Amino acid sequence: MAFITANWNPLGEAFYRKTELYEMSWNLRDGLRDSLVAAAPYGALLREPHRRSPSSRPQLEIYSASGVAIASFPWKSGPVVQLGWTVSDELLCVQEDGSVLIYDLFGSFKRHFSMGQSQVLEAKVFHSPYGTGVAIVTGSSRFTLATNIDELKLRRLPEVPGLQGKPSCWVVLTQDRQTKVLLSNGPELFILDNTSCTAVCPPGLSPQAGNIVHMSVSFSYKYLALFTDTGHLWTGSSHLQEKLSEVDTKKTTTPKQMIWCRRPKSQQPSVVLMWDRLLLDPCVLVGELDGVRIVSSTNQELLQEVPLVCQDIFKIASMAPGALLLEAHREYEKSSQKADEYLREIKEQSMLGEAVRQCVEAAGHEYDTNTQKSLLRAASFGKCFLTDFSPDQFVTTCRELRVLNAVRESSVGLPLTHTQFKQMTLQVLIDRLVYRQFYPLAIEICRYLKIPDYQGVSRVLKHWASYEAIARAVCVKVGDSPGVSYSHIAAKAYECGRTELAIKLLDFEARSGEQVPLLLKMKRSQLALSKAVESGDTDLVYTVVSYLKNEMNRGDFFMTLRNQPVALSLYRQFCKLQEQDTLKDLYNQDDDHQELANYYVMSGSEMIDPTHLRLSLLQSAVDEYNKAKNEFAAKATEDEMRLLRFQRKLDDEKGAGLLGLSLQATIEALLALGLHKQAEQLYRDFKVPDKRYWWLKLKSLAEKEEWEELEKFSKSKKSPIGYLAFVEVCIKCNNKYEAKKYVSKVAPEQKVKAHLAVSDLEGAADAAIERRNESEMAAVLSRCSASDRLLIDRLNRARTTATKK
């Protein structure tokens, strides 16, 4: 405890500390010399591939971060330029010929892709918000980028002026959602983006500094470090807008590695440089979010800036509240009254809450479990003296530390810091554990942290089950945990040739979207169809239907659909859009005469000419309507055919242009043409109601101003529409004289309206007074102007008598 600051080193304003993470359990014959090494960030794994001894084949070896061997096999493909890890823990091997091979953690080959058909001089694997990317320099000195290897899109960057061979050094930057390359060639520095190549100059770099021979960008792509051949080290923002510092290291050899060492909320950014042969044992530096891991052949250490809160607590003679609380607790354990003194001191400054918070936070940053414990105990001790202090932070930190300590175990080998864990999220941690096949540990963690089943236990079980592929036992074991993806397990079972089992497993799957594709793959199409229908997801139904259509003969296909009305109606709709003829067959098969008839009507309506085709379609419709016992429609269709024949005949004889008109429009047209006889014939033949015919004729005659004819018509028999209509239509055609003729014939209850229509106020008043109707009188009054004084008086008088009664 007393020595907690023993491994601290001051640098500038901050302290740095080195913590031993592991003693490596590997046994390397030649150490790390002469091998290509790639380590995954987040303390995940360190793998040690491939030695280039001149004679023998290179060997690819994969280790966990604690040095436990995971896989090892001889390398049989071409020469490898660069190794790297993707965000999802897959190993990328970039070969000299531009192809990239992807292996999983256990060394099994997954897939490959190509960066273009050219020789690769140098390659870099980088991470960006889009995923893992690869960048290469080709033999023709051109850069090619792929920002996300899962959605491979190669971008060839513009040419760099004057560049021959590979540049002296380069890095990939991700800025403003764009991926760029920063490179130096001799004395020049360029930024390459998708479209252009710009020469840049780091601000404030002294001119005598020389050529840049090494560069490094920070984990967050925010800072950049440049090393020149005269030994100058320049640091600044990666936008090249400001300079942080410049140091002369007095070393003219190029460092082997140069890595940023900083943490979120760092006090000062700093860079770690490592030269060959400076240390006895060759090491590898691994940049992390909050520090640098130093891996040697015997052990692994974490170099980081001491978090501020730890400094506050452990700095010698610190008077920070946290430090006092820790001291108070220590005294308390010794049963010394000094505990009280310390506590009082904190309380007097009312800093107890802060003190507890500091201890909890510092505990999170400590790697040593004893230190963690004493800090947490102190926090818990301090908490007792606070009344309303939220325990959340304390509880969470305790839980998370427990998880972290578990995964840091050498056998698991994930040396995560608390900061890294927060960044990575629990989800990802569980994924990684599952990926490394630590199923029991993953489940324990899920249960311990009370993660909802679908994110936690069920997911782990799913992976476990598909890995083990012992599906029969699976159901028993997985049981009813909701949210387990059975389709996944079933797919595995099917791969193993156990179709029946797979189908049974699928029955447990609640998501039809997952069941259906697999069922189709297994050729259980009927089952797939019913599952799709059950889901209500029409897109899924379409998927199956179109699959069936191609797989089955027509008869079987129709029969299958018949048993699934929902699928059938969807297919019908599809046919309506695409295959009209199939639609007819479908109706035929179902004996759906009504729809069949409608189908004929529809096809008929698209075909106005030639008439005989339309007629024959309509005849078919009549037959079908009769079969469907729809007498009305059959009759209406027959009428339509009769009308068509009539129109055709008249068109042929007189060029009347009637074809396609409705009956009403036809009669109208006939009257307009003066073909009264034919109009009369249609009126009788088609039993047009009197009312409508009278309206029609009335309007038509008035429009043509055949007033005599109209008068004759009005007298032909008693009008079924009354005579007010005559008055109004005449007025509409601006013939008041004619209109007046009909006023006397209007029925008494409409008389006032009729008189008003012809602007005969006197008449209207007489009629209204006669009928003693108050509202009618009011209506007349409202039309009177001031000049009709006499009339107004009369009406008013009549009104009062009417109301009296």
Add this chain to the structure above:
Amino acid sequence: MAAHLSYGRVNLNILREAARKELREFLDKCSGSKAIVWDEYLTGPFGLIAQYSLLKEHEVEKMFTLKSGRLPSADVKNIIFFVRPRLELMDIIAENVFSEDKLHSSREFHILFVPRRSMLCEQRLKEYFEFHTSYRFVAECYLENDQTSLYHTAKGLMTLQALYGTIPQIYGKGECARHVANMMLRMKREFAGSQNQILPVFDTLLLLDRNVDLLTPLATQLTYEGLIDEIYGINNGYVKLPPEKFAQKKQGEASKDLPTEPKKLQLNSAEELYAEIRDKNFNAVGAALSKKAKIISAAFEERHNAKTVGEIKQFVSQLPHMQAARSSLANHTSIAELIKDITTSEAFFDNLTVEQEFMTGVDTDKVNTYIEDCIAQKDPLIKILRLVCMQSVCNNGLKQKVFDYYKREILQTYGYEHILTLNNLEKGGLLKPQTSSRNNYPTIRKTLKLWMEDANEQNPNDISYVYSGYAPLSIRLTQVLARPGWRSIEEVLKMLPGPHFEERQQLPAGLHKKRQQGENRTTLVFFLGGVTYAEIAALRFLSQMEDSGMEYIIATTKLINGTTWIKSLMDRPECQTP
């Protein structure tokens, strides 16, 4: 800018934000400059969640409308198509892309399907890019037994529950409602274990199938907003009005050149005045407007009283608000005038009289002379269909003789081809022959008090004010559900089509609401197959009633009125625009 969404008890902005986030994420996936090609139909709905500025922030530089032929030229890296998953649109996209390909090889094309991708469309695109074939298609028909929209509804409700918590009680009435509820319960099983721990915002979900209440959309809406929609049609919150009344009368500039473009106005509750009058019966709007006019002019008069500099400053600071209020008042006065011209016409009055006769059950079993006359006068077919369907619904089907008579009249007057439209209306249950001799509409009307003789239009005390007497059936069902509960109207529910049901969804422990004294319950009412503005007004009215103890949130698949509704059921509506 969308502050009016946040006021209510249920913060609808959450939903809007979720949609925006999804859009932003999508846009960011395609790096570099972009041009969006819009399916015109989608611009409205998208306008509700994202303004151009949002798109601009994400490097959207140009926007086009999707049409066949060549794309307009644009110097951008990505072309994004925002389309509905419709086959005919795929054809256009293919055409666009082919014409483009030869010019720029480095272009990237993306398609965003709204509401979601469809396997058929993807297949269609593949056909294009593999075989380069071409087909022609006819528009999709609505009447088929297609569950696609129900599936989307159920999915939508699941999303809603993900954002607002599981809804503990589900009630429903009608075939489609049952179906949606079943799918929801099924999806819940699929996502088992993934319920999020959100305190439920809604207490109840009520699913209503439009089929249950066919009458309401047929009736002419008499609220202010309802009438605007009936007469001019409201589209995604915008209405286009004849320009004459809006002519700017400036001095010196004689009104020689009246604007010929229709005036486009946005209507929503962000506009204070509109929020106040949208749900009022039209007869009460005049009074409200004149009251408002007085307040505004009084406010402007204030300036004479402003003496000190401080007072003047305060007055000036209120000016923009007052001016906005004044122009809003001017707009609505013009709209009200336009509507008044129509509502005071004899034709409107006659039509309304007949509607009300039907709704009160007067002579619904005979051929109606007014309808007869209208057919003889060749009034718009949709108007005729609305009335005939209404008569059929109010009589529980028409007598065979009456039924055949109307159909014959329509076919003879408007053309034989409408036989398919009539067939559709029959399938939809809007028009049918009477099968049983018993007409149960009067029973329904009496039990649910669908007709209120003394509807108070100025100071309503019952939902019937929205139709000046008729209380929408759908809303009555909602009202009864809240109090005293559906058990009291079991008999009537059996008379209405489709099953009625109640489901309960288990809430995770600890999420049960502890209700404060006097806190309102919140019900989400989902109308499957559309809702009218008047119905919405009625529901809002219920929410506002002090003793109702209920807050209603409305969701629907579509906003409808009688005209748009009948049109959607017509075989080929484009031949018959009134």
